[in-house]
Amino acid sequence: MRDDPKERAALGRAANAIAPADGIARRRADFPILARTVNDRPLVYLDNGATSQKPQCVIDAEAHYYAHLNANVHRGVHRLSQEATDAYEAARDIARDFINAAQREEIVFVRGTTEAINLVANSFGARFRAGDEILITGMEHHSNIVPWQLACERSGAVLKVVPVDDSGELDAAAFESLLSPRTRIVGLTHVSNALGTINPVRELIALAHARGVPVLLDGAQAVPHLAIDVQALDCDFYAFSGHKLYGPTGTGVLYGRRALLEAMPPWQGGGDMIRQVSFARTTYNDLPYRFEAGTPNIAGAIALGEAMRYVRDLGLDAIAAHESALLRDATERARAFPGLRLIGTAREKAAILSFVLQDVHAHDVGSILDHEGVAVRTGHHCAMPLMERFGVAATVRASFALYNTHEDVAALFAALDKVREVFGDA
Amino acid sequence: MPELRDLYQELIIDHGRRPRNFGALADANHRAEGFNPLCGDRITLFVKTREGVIEDVRFEGTGCAISTASASLMSEALKGRTEAEARALFDGFHALVTGEGAAEQAPLGKLEVLAGVAEFPARVKCATLAWHTLIAALRDQSAPVTTEGEESR
Numbered sequence: 001m002r003d004d005p006k007e008r009a010a011l012g013r014a015a016n017a018i019a020p021a022d023g024i025a026r027r028r029a030d031f032p033i034l035a036r037t038v039n040d041r042p043l044v045y046l047d048n049g050a051t052s053q054k055p056q057c058v059i060d061a062e063a064h065y066y067a068h069l070n071a072n073v074h075r076g077v078h079r080l081s082q083e084a085t086d087a088y089e090a091a092r093d094i095a096r097d098f099i100n101a102a103q104r105e106e107i108v109f110v111r112g113t114t115e116a117i118n119l120v121a122n123s124f125g126a127r128f129r130a131g132d133e134i135l136i137t138g139m140e141h142h143s144n145i146v147p148w149q150l151a152c153e154r155s156g157a158v159l160k161v162v163p164v165d166d167s168g169e170l171d172a173a174a175f176e177s178l179l180s181p182r183t184r185i186v187g188l189t190h191v192s193n194a195l196g197t198i199n200p201v202r203e204l205i206a207l208a209h210a211r212g213v214p215v216l217l218d219g220a221q222a223v224p225h226l227a228i229d230v231q232a233l234d235c236d237f238y239a240f241s242g243h244k245l246y247g248p249t250g251t252g253v254l255y256g257r258r259a260l261l262e263a264m265p266p267w268q269g270g271g272d273m274i275r276q277v278s279f280a281r282t283t284y285n286d287l288p289y290r291f292e293a294g295t296p297n298i299a300g301a302i303a304l305g306e307a308m309r310y311v312r313d314l315g316l317d318a319i320a321a322h323e324s325a326l327l328r329d330a331t332e333r334a335r336a337f338p339g340l341r342l343i344g345t346a347r348e349k350a351a352i353l354s355f356v357l358q359d360v361h362a363h364d365v366g367s368i369l370d371h372e373g374v375a376v377r378t379g380h381h382c383a384m385p386l387m388e389r390f391g392v393a394a395t396v397r398a399s400f401a402l403y404n405t406h407e408d409v410a411a412l413f414a415a416l417d418k419v420r421e422v423f424g425d426a
Numbered sequence: 427m428p429e430l431r432d433l434y435q436e437l438i439i440d441h442g443r444r445p446r447n448f449g450a451l452a453d454a455n456h457r458a459e460g461f462n463p464l465c466g467d468r469i470t471l472f473v474k475t476r477e478g479v480i481e482d483v484r485f486e487g488t489g490c491a492i493s494t495a496s497a498s499l500m501s502e503a504l505k506g507r508t509e510a511e512a513r514a515l516f517d518g519f520h521a522l523v524t525g526e527g528a529a530e531q532a533p534l535g536k537l538e539v540l541a542g543v544a545e546f547p548a549r550v551k552c553a554t555l556a557w558h559t560l561i562a563a564l565r566d567q568s569a570p571v572t573t574e575g576e577e578s579r
Contacts, residue, residue: 359443360491361489361490361491362466362490363465363467363490363492363549363552364434364490364491364492367433367546367548367549368430368434370548371428371430379464379465379466380463380464380466384463387466393465393466393467393468393488394465394466418430422430422431422434422439423434423439423491424439
């Protein structure tokens with residue numbers, strides 16, 4: 001895609017106009033899978049929080065690499081290796097720009113958010129000691145809980161958890177009081193995958209920094225919906241996945257503040273992460289390669305770069321405005337739906353509607369919705385402690401992306417009417 | 427295309443809403459737990475046997491309509507059966523809900539209302555949780571049973 005400032009400005013204006021949806025949702029045509037049917041009905045894909053669909057340009061970018069550039073990176077002197085390396089490193093530059101990192105050395109390609117957090121928990125966490133504290137929140141995904149529990153097991157550090165209130169917001173006062181002289185890091189989700197809550201991360205980071213505590217943000221659910229500027233946020237680590245951002249599975253980015261990355265020991269050893277190897281002593285490569293052992297997902301990184309370019313060209317402000325309109329529409333319909341309880345009613349939310357229906361289990365709702373061609377996620381959303389907090393075993397989650405329309409929202413609620421038809425009134 | 431009513435028949439909705447034999451059984455001599463963590467479905471099954479005959483079955487737990495109705499219908503079907511008959515019923519029921527030809531199996535009676543599950547592969551694990559828990563109870567297996575991962579992907 002071209003990067004046309006005029007087009008972007010026009011999209012931005014459209015987002016503020018009366019019918020903000022049209023400009024963005026017209027991009028549906030870019031996503032070939034949206035043309036398919038499920039049970040002879042048009043696919044209504046509302047499981048974007050799990051993974052988004054891919055535009056043709058991303059699919060093409062991955063295929064183009066294998067058809068024209070395939071070679072290993074950072075190795076050969078031959079032409080293909082040079083071209084593959086150039087394309088891979090160009091993707092790093094796009095990623096740097098996408099989240100406004102100060103330097104390209106701060107962008108580490110990983111398999112996804114999970115690997116990014118594991119990298120930090122292992123490497124930055126290597127110096128945790130018994131009695132140290134790791135502060136996370138009650139709304140974290142398992143991938144921002146379990147790596148820290150493993151770090152606690154290795155080091156004797158203790159996990160502390162910030163409580164969540166009934167609306168699905170963090171208790172900021174509790175956050176502040178849980179920051180102690182022993183706190184070594186804060187792991188915090190930017191946007192909750194199960195509730196949609198947008199956390200006030202800038203303020204929370206400022207509170208942590210006032211006590212000298214670095215902060216890792218789990219951005220998996222934020223990057224597709226919000227413009228990210230890691231310098232403005234002042235976060236120390238930012239982790240996200242490519243596949244929720246219209247990119248390929250098995251791709252992701254760890255942003256790390258250079259001073260922190262410089263001081264961290266390698267996590268995985270192997271090729272590419274070394275400078276010189278001998279049996280007596282091995283020296284390690286520079287950033288970011290020190291953290292990219294082995295042949296990376298080259299095609300995936302290149303295609304992720306294309307996905308970021310695609311999103312950047314559409315403009316995250318325009319995408320966010322469109323998705324907010326969908327969420328407002330869905331929330332209003334949800335509030336009017338008999339026997340429906342919203343799980344997550346924070347003031348600031350992004351693209352996620354999580355709910356339960358009285359007397360109908362989430363999986364029964366999911367099966368009936370699927371029968372109607374509507375794909376949603378049902379279950380605990382890899383956030384079991386949060387489900388327990390709200391006293392539910394599972395919720396139904398509809399999550400929006402740039403290609404969803406108000407017709408999709410209407411289809412969701414028509415399918416929920418069908419649930420009532422099958423199960424009777426609440 | 428499978429119809430929704432094939433899965434959600436009135437009898438299933440009824441047993442899902444008002445499960446029979448629901449609650450603990452104080453004098454049970456077999457007991458097992460079933461848990462599908464992805465679903466959140468949980469069951470505790472209590473079985474009372476005497477000289478190889480199932481005298482009473484009760485259960486507790488939470489789950490979807492399919493798993494609750496399946497447990498409820500199972501509890502009704504088992505009373506008065508020998509353990510060997512219960513195992514044969516399990517085999518027949520398993521064949522029914524996985525669509526592996528139940529024709530030559532023993533008659534399943536009311537349990538056949540769950541035949542529609544075969545058309546919804548993601549829900550097979552819901553229908554079989556209570557039954558796998560039963561087998562575990564008869565074996566006095568202490569580890570909780572799960573049906574996630576073996577019958578559907």
